[in-house]
Amino acid sequence: MKILVQKFGGTSVATPESMKRVREKVLSGLAQGCKVVAVLSARAGETNKLLALAEEWSASPDLAETDALVSTGEQVSVSLFAMMLKDAGIRARSLLAWQIPIVTDDDFGNARIRSIDSAILKDCLAEYDVLVVAGFQGRTADGRITTLGRGGSDTSAVALAAVLNSVECEIYTDVDGVYTTDPNICSTARKMDHIAYEEMLEMASMGAKVLHIRSVEFAKKYKVPVRVRSTFSNDPGTLVTQEDSRMEAVLVSGIAYDKDQARVTLRDLPDIPGTAAAVFGPLSEKGILVDMIVQNTSLDGRTDITFTIPRKDLRQTLEIMEDVAPRTGASEVIHDVSVAKVSAIGVGMRNHSGVAARAFSALTQEGINILMISTSEIKITILIQEKYVELAVRILHDAFGLDWDID
Ligand code: ADP
Ligand code: ASP
Ligand code: MG
Numbered sequence: 001m002k003i004l005v006q007k008f009g010g011t012s013v014a015t016p017e018s019m020k021r022v023r024e025k026v027l028s029g030l031a032q033g034c035k036v037v038a039v040l041s042a043r044a045g046e047t048n049k050l051l052a053l054a055e056e057w058s059a060s061p062d063l064a065e066t067d068a069l070v071s072t073g074e075q076v077s078v079s080l081f082a083m084m085l086k087d088a089g090i091r092a093r094s095l096l097a098w099q100i101p102i103v104t105d106d107d108f109g110n111a112r113i114r115s116i117d118s119a120i121l122k123d124c125l126a127e128y129d130v131l132v133v134a135g136f137q138g139r140t141a142d143g144r145i146t147t148l149g150r151g152g153s154d155t156s157a158v159a160l161a162a163v164l165n166s167v168e169c170e171i172y173t174d175v176d177g178v179y180t181t182d183p184n185i186c187s188t189a190r191k192m193d194h195i196a197y198e199e200m201l202e203m204a205s206m207g208a209k210v211l212h213i214r215s216v217e218f219a220k221k222y223k224v225p226v227r228v229r230s231t232f233s234n235d236p237g238t239l240v241t242q243e244d245s246r247m248e249a250v251l252v253s254g255i256a257y258d259k260d261q262a263r264v265t266l267r268d269l270p271d272i273p274g275t276a277a278a279v280f281g282p283l284s285e286k287g288i289l290v291d292m293i294v295q296n297t298s299l300d301g302r303t304d305i306t307f308t309i310p311r312k313d314l315r316q317t318l319e320i321m322e323d324v325a326p327r328t329g330a331s332e333v334i335h336d337v338s339v340a341k342v343s344a345i346g347v348g349m350r351n352h353s354g355v356a357a358r359a360f361s362a363l364t365q366e367g368i369n370i371l372m373i374s375t376s377e378i379k380i381t382i383l384i385q386e387k388y389v390e391l392a393v394r395i396l397h398d399a400f401g402l403d404w405d406i407d
Helices: 016-031 046-057 063-070 072-087 118-127 153-164 197-205 213-222 275-285 311-328 347-351 355-365 386-399
Strands: 003-008 035-040 092-095 102-104 113-116 130-134 137-140 145-147 169-173 194-196 226-230 238-241 254-270 293-295 302-309 332-345 372-376 379-385
Touching: 003 016, 003 153, 016 035, 016 072, 016 169, 035 072, 035 118, 035 153, 046 063, 046 072, 063 072, 063 145, 072 092, 072 130, 092 118, 102 153, 113 153, 118 130, 118 153, 130 153, 153 169, 153 213, 194 197, 197 213, 197 238, 197 254, 197 332, 213 226, 254 275, 254 311, 254 386, 275 302, 275 311, 302 311, 311 332, 332 386, 355 379, 355 386, 379 386
Parallel strands: 003 035, 003 169, 035 130, 092 130, 102 137, 169 226, 194 238
Antiparallel strands: 102 113, 137 145, 226 238, 254 302, 254 332, 293 302, 332 379, 372 379
């Protein structure tokens, strides 16, 4: 039995008209001789509305109850779509994560998939031609509902594709594929035919929300070919796959940006062993992901430490720093929320030097000040003032020859 997993995002399932497009895509999967597992997101805007509702009704929404609430967005989509398929005479049924089950850990709001039982899915696939599965949700070992983090339906789909040995995992969205940068902010962005898992991982972790980062981790680990394409066109989209020599020939393949950043600085700390551990230990205990870190060179045995975190974690980070600052002897804690990061990514960087210099000089020519820098083997990330982020994306896109008219 050939199985095809297809995932449809919020805009694809938003209205009865767009759902009809989704039905066409499912029919084309069936026409290829496959049984289809269609993984659906909540309708566009629905998850945000449910999260706002929790904030309205509760001073401090319980995390487990928040997951029980927001997971209903996907429940609405799958039941409506299964009805539409049945109207068209297709043997279909909906499945929620707990019915399969998709078992996760108990990190509510950001749960990780631990296992997926394929037995019920396989029984259902023998009886039905299409299974419509709720994305984004899971269930803990003791039966509580969880969610996988914003954008997590991509991860549900790729994990199901891995377990079911799907021929490919198709991720249908509102753009034709993965572009050299966000096509909604850079009109010269080009669609890529292929992108390596590693590049896609960096793009996703640096803010390109077209794929949820954990979906790319799963795809890479289990070698699931992922195709990102549009519900609203017939373009073949972008295949996310193993790296090959064509990809290495390109220095920079894409530019990503992330506005969800805050910067915190501890001033005038003693430069002695144990200081960094005292600062970052309590943050990691609370599960706060620190991204960029810079420690200044020591002056008279004293230094500054600056780091970035997701904006949503700022309040908690500052509370922790209120305790850390006196213990480490820091003179003050300052923060800035008007920062953003831009990244240039490419597996070709491994074999080339001068990428950072080219990026710095392009930004400098436009008068954009560089606040922090970090690099990895295939990526350079620069922190700048948020107001310049869209300009910086376009400048770097041009500086690395990614504009569609250059080639
Ligand atoms: P869905 O609801 O279908 O999951 P998302 O909004 O999560 O869709 O992801 C699609 C969006 O990702 C696009 O509309 C686009 O604005 C954004 N995006 C950011 N970077 C890129 C990129 N490099 N290529 C394509 N889309 C990108
Ligand atoms: N509905 C969820 C969200 O908006 C999951 C998803 O769309 O992938 O984040
Ligand atoms: Mg998404």
